[in-house]
Amino acid sequence: MRRPIAVASRHPRLLTSGVALAVPSLLLALCAVPASADTSDGPPVRGTAYMGRGVLAHEGVQGLPAGTRATQTEGVDVSSHQGDVAWSTLWKSGVRWAYVKATEGTSYRNPYYTQQYGGSYDVGMIRGAYHFATPDTAGGAAQADYFVDHGGGWSKDGKTLPGVLDIEYNPYGDTCYGRTASQMVDWIRAFLDRYKARTGRYAAIYTSTNWWKQCTGNYSGFGATHPLWIARYASSVGELPAGWDVHTMWQYTSTGPTVGDHDRFNGALDRVKALADG
Numbered sequence: 001m002r003r004p005i006a007v008a009s010r011h012p013r014l015l016t017s018g019v020a021l022a023v024p025s026l027l028l029a030l031c032a033v034p035a036s037a038d039t040s041d042g043p044p045v046r047g048t049a050y051m052g053r054g055v056l057a058h059e060g061v062q063g064l065p066a067g068t069r070a071t072q073t074e075g076v077d078v079s080s081h082q083g084d085v086a087w088s089t090l091w092k093s094g095v096r097w098a099y100v101k102a103t104e105g106t107s108y109r110n111p112y113y114t115q116q117y118g119g120s121y122d123v124g125m126i127r128g129a130y131h132f133a134t135p136d137t138a139g140g141a142a143q144a145d146y147f148v149d150h151g152g153g154w155s156k157d158g159k160t161l162p163g164v165l166d167i168e169y170n171p172y173g174d175t176c177y178g179r180t181a182s183q184m185v186d187w188i189r190a191f192l193d194r195y196k197a198r199t200g201r202y203a204a205i206y207t208s209t210n211w212w213k214q215c216t217g218n219y220s221g222f223g224a225t226h227p228l229w230i231a232r233y234a235s236s237v238g239e240l241p242a243g244w245d246v247h248t249m250w251q252y253t254s255t256g257p258t259v260g261d262h263d264r265f266n267g268a269l270d271r272v273k274a275l276a277d278g
Contacts, residue, residue, distance in 0.1 A: 047108035049132045049171045050079035050101060051251065051261060055208045055231040072264040073097060073272050077130065077251065080110050082259050087119040090258050095125065097265060097272050099164055102129040102151035106138045109150050117151065121159060126276050128154075128161030130206065133191065136170070136177040140190030144198065154199045154278075161276050162201040164229060165191055168211050181217035188216070192226060201278060202226050204248065212241040219243070227275065229263075248275070 074094050078085055079101035090098075098120040101110045110116070113129075120127040131147040133140075152163040167188060170177050176184060188205075195203045205222060206229040212218060223243025230237050231251045240247060249265055256262030265272050 043173075044171050046134075046172060047104050048081070049104060049134075050081050051077045051099070051130060051132070051166050051168075051206060051231075055168055055211070055233070055251075071268040072266060073269050075099070075249065075263040075265055075272075076256070076259050077101075077261045077263060078112075078116050078259055080112050082116070083112055084115050085112075085119060086258055087123045087125070091123040091125065093257055095262075096269055097161065098125050098127045099130050099161070099263075100127065100151075101132060101166075103143075103147045104132040105134040106142055106146045113151055126159050126161060126272050128163060128276075130164035130166050133165055133167045133187075134170075134172070134177065135167075135179055135184065135187045136173070140187040140192075141194040144191045144194035148195065148198045152195075154201045156278060158273060158276055161272075162203055162227075162278070163195055163199065164204045164206050165195075166206045168207055168231065175211070176215035179215070181215065181219070184215050185217075185219045185221070188222070192222065204229050206231065206249075206251070207241065208232060209239050209241050216241075 073096050075097040076090060076095050077099040087098075098116075100113060100116040100120065102113055102117075103109055117127060117129065129147075129152045131143060131152055133143060138146075147163060154160055154162055165188065169175055179187065192203055192205075195201070202225045204227040208231045218241060220241075220243035223241075223245075227248035228240065228244045228246075229249040229251065230240060230247045232238050233251075233253055237247050237250050247266055249263055251261060251263045253262050254260045
């Protein structure tokens with residue numbers, strides 16, 4: 001099996017030409033938040049976390065992406081927070097790939113998963129699933145099993161991206177889930193190893209550099225094999241966690257058109273397809 005990180009390793013050549021995929025400046029209406037979603041100011045309900053929630057709360061918005069000559073492919077990430085998603089609207093706006101929250105811990109499944117995962121595929125997008133990690137509730141291997149068993153698998157159909165481990169600020173309590181840096185690294189490794197054993201693919205890692213430094217001690221051992229999805233709402237991706245020279249995906253805003261969380265793939269659409277193919 002070829003390692004997906006090779007997709008990222010080719011990115012420096014991709015960054016020499018091309019024009020960034022444009023997103024219409026007119027903001028479309030955001031999808032309504034379902035009644036089940038947490039909208040209070042208190043601690044959130046378990047299961048309601050989503051990609052970037054902690055990043056926004058802890059790091060805030062530092063700017064918008066600056067102009068670039070690099071070819072980047074627009075994507076989105078969604079969860080139950082978005083409810084039913086207007087996939088055709090996103091497609092028409094230039095979005096070509098998507099990630100859908102499938103699971104959290106070992107007890108939560110996204111009730112909108114079918115509409116979101118299937119709907120993105122139906123309009124032509126390349127899509128994948130992500131798991132919101134809660135290292136304080138169960139072991140890494142157990143959560144990887146739950147993820148694979150409930151939507152996080154992979155198939156070589158050219159339209160399915162490898163699974164993503166969303167490991168970030170804990171929205172429910174202690175930032176690092178009560179774990180030391182070495183314990184956190186062990187937990188992440190257990191998840192990644194089990195996912196690889198179950199699917200044959202290296203999962204991507206979604207995180208922010210600040211959280212990674214704080215909670216793993218800036219561990220550098222995963223960069224050689226696992227694609228990086230960096231979260232930073234600023235003009236650039238900024239400093240990357242140790243072990244990665246380049247990023248594969250970048251979540252650059254939580255206030256984009258149609259759905260809030262928009263992302264850029266570090267390469268043209270053929271690079272997205274290459275990651276899907278493995």
